[in-house]
Amino acid sequence: MDSLDLARIERRARLKYERSRVQRAVLGFAPSLVVVAVAALANKHSSATVGFGAAMFFVGVALLWYGRELRRAVLPGLAMGLLPLTLALCANHLGHACMGEHCLSLCIPACTIGGLGAGIGVSLVGLRWKQGLAFWAGAATLSLLTGAMGCSCVGYTGIAGMVLGFGLGLVPGLVRRVKGVS
């Protein structure tokens, strides 16, 4: 068997390896579609929910396919994202809190608090597992996209609230991580 043949065999094997990783990633992340379906049914703005759900699914599959630190970010990212998602969906059904003539949608504070909790959760897992920045980035992206499915209840304001809360929860841990490394 000459080297040219081996090079061809290796290329073929590599292609199959990547294909199998994609298949495993799609199958492995498929249960998250249940979350997307539930969120779409529970949310009034189902088109935005489906859009964020599709993005979340794509990112989750990509992280699982790539592997290494990014793969380890999938479960914590998804689990932490369920916090703002659940709070936002509950707030969406409760409606508004009115004091006198002023009413405020509960969705924005729910998203901010949920985002804060998710940010703290991701940073705690990242610190405990001693993961690199790729993990933090992957988990944060997935968490925010999962939460955004619910926080689109009041348009982009809810998402902005969640991102703000998430940042507040994440940054102290991230700073600790970066300082610990350098």
Next chain:
Amino acid sequence: MSTIPHAELDSLLARLAEGDRAAFTGVFQLLWQPVLRLCTSMLKNEADAADAAQQALEKVLVRCSDYDRNRPALPWALAIAAWECRTIARKRTRRRELSEDAAPELGSDSENELAHRELVSAAIAALGELSTEDREVLVATFWEEAASVTGATLRKRRERALKRLRDTFKRLYGLA
């Protein structure tokens, strides 16, 4: 026969299972020769062996996410290769049976060759009925460099695996 750096292969395969693509070429290069040798010794036909080795190596790399890093990589990979050889041998037997129906006249040399091939196919089929662990032990027995354990432990496991192979052969073909 070149020696395989077991620790290096174990570590490279574990890295590849995690998704480290930089380990791919290393795993491929370390596994190609042992897999090809195993397929050649099992199939006794260079063309079939090359095909089987290619398919077996693809299977190993496709299934590398299942690799348990606490176990040695080479017996694990060779057990997959042995299974692949068994599948190819079965297909070859089926093809031959079809062609025999078309041309039943054979000389004595061809008959001997046929009998030998059938015996090898039967042994490979019986091997395929065993558990992965037994297959790994038997592959290691006839492929010393692949042994994950040595000495008395290997002897004991080999005895048990051979007994199970004999029982399986008896069950499948009515003789031992």
